[in-house]
Amino acid sequence: MKAQAGEKQRAFEREALPHSDLLYNYALRMTNNVADAEDLVQETYLKAFRFWDSYQQGTNIRAWLFRIMKNSYINRYRKEVREPEKVVYDDVTNLYTRTGNDAADPHDAHESTFGSLLDDEIAGAIASLPAEFRTVVILCDIEGLTYEEVADFMECPLGTVRSRLHRGRKLLRAALSAYAQARGLEQHKQ
Amino acid sequence: MNCREFQENVTAAVDSRLDENVMAVFLAHAAGCTPCRRDYEGERHVVNLVRTRLRPVGVPPELVAAILDCIALEDAAASAVAPRAPSFRWNHVWTKTAVAFALSFAAVVFLLARNDAAFTPMPPSDQTGSDIISQSVNAYHAALKGEIPPQIVSEVPDCVKSFFNGKTEFPVLVPSMKECTLVGGGINDFRGTMMAHIVYKHGGQTISVYQACRETVMKGEKLHLPREALEELARTGWYCCTTPEGASIVVWTKGATLCAAVAPMNREHLMAHLVDGGDAGAW
16 A cells, blocks of 8 residues: 555656646746745645546646646635626726727827836736636746647637737736836836 | 727737738738727737746745655555544443543633643634644633533543544544643534544643644645644654744644644643653654
8 A cells, every 4th residue: 555655656746746837836926925826836736646546647737737726726715716707807898998098098008117117016917917817817928838728727718718818918908007107107208 | 900800819919829911911900000009019018028027937946845745744644544433332431431520620620720821822813713733722722711621531541542432533642741640631623623632731731732633634624734834744743833922832643643732831841741751652
């Protein structure tokens, strides 16, 4: 029995642990907090180890681990994740309207001042996105995953990934503008 | 390409996922439509900013080490064969003993509370947490105040031990401890999981040892240990910490049981009592 257990541990370390960077980055950007991210990664690996027997060898282990982490995250932050579904699309609609107005305004968004934002402020802007949009932005724009990989991770069609990414980036652009305005950076532009 | 079709293709264009012909049409529209062009440039700018400023970071090596330790601990726990708990019988001789001693325990608790009066309770905010360390400290104070009813009073370890037979999913440990007198113990339900507590007396000081199912705590669902405690436990087999009032808490595991000792003394003294038990190695 002990030999079996040791074998399981070795197989798990060999196959699952190499993906800890991916999980850690996702956890870090989702929680925007190092301690919470570490807890989430550790919880994910413990659960994965516990259910290692249910993992089908040869399938996408990164997607499997990611889904365990996503479920762990949802369980921890259930309230936060549940509520956006109702309001997200209103937010997006408003944002489209706002962006449209901005576009007609010569003093529109503050892209030229984004470069002066601190990394923490950029991370904070991402952390402020609704969870579903934040997830695709993190996976595509920080982790560098392809749409196909993200679709596999999230078990959704490619079109959904693309639309969420588009909307997520729109929201992020608005959040960054808000940070820039808050810091008074728009003054430099005028 | 109209504005709506342009908007549908912005993200794919930013990520270079449009084929050459579509991209040419896309760019032609952008050249002639200022709002669409600004949207495209805006999204490109945001993506470039994120990609250049928030690069992926490596997982901290300490975290990997902690994960490995936890997995090893989990693996060891899974491979251990837990003894099957016998069914509980109300007419058991030690149960009768427990009932006989129940009333006298109230008096003992009163004495314990007097002797440890200087050991003030943890802040109320910890009282609802599932952290087993906070729970142990809170349960300690509750026992001193008589809020947790005593269920068995005996100086005989086997008597106390048999009281728990069939009541917990883990073996309750009741060894002798050097220079300490066994007082008794009890059991309480925390969110559907059982915790046993064994009380010893050393002079005027009380040592309480709380016990829970190791697997339940490791799963972290109803009861959990802070991450630093898990790491230290995996690394050394023990975890020690001190409350703001100076009381010590020592956590360790034995088989399927996780133990947390609480006492108003420094950790060296507490460890000495635990390690130098009369029946050495029982803990």
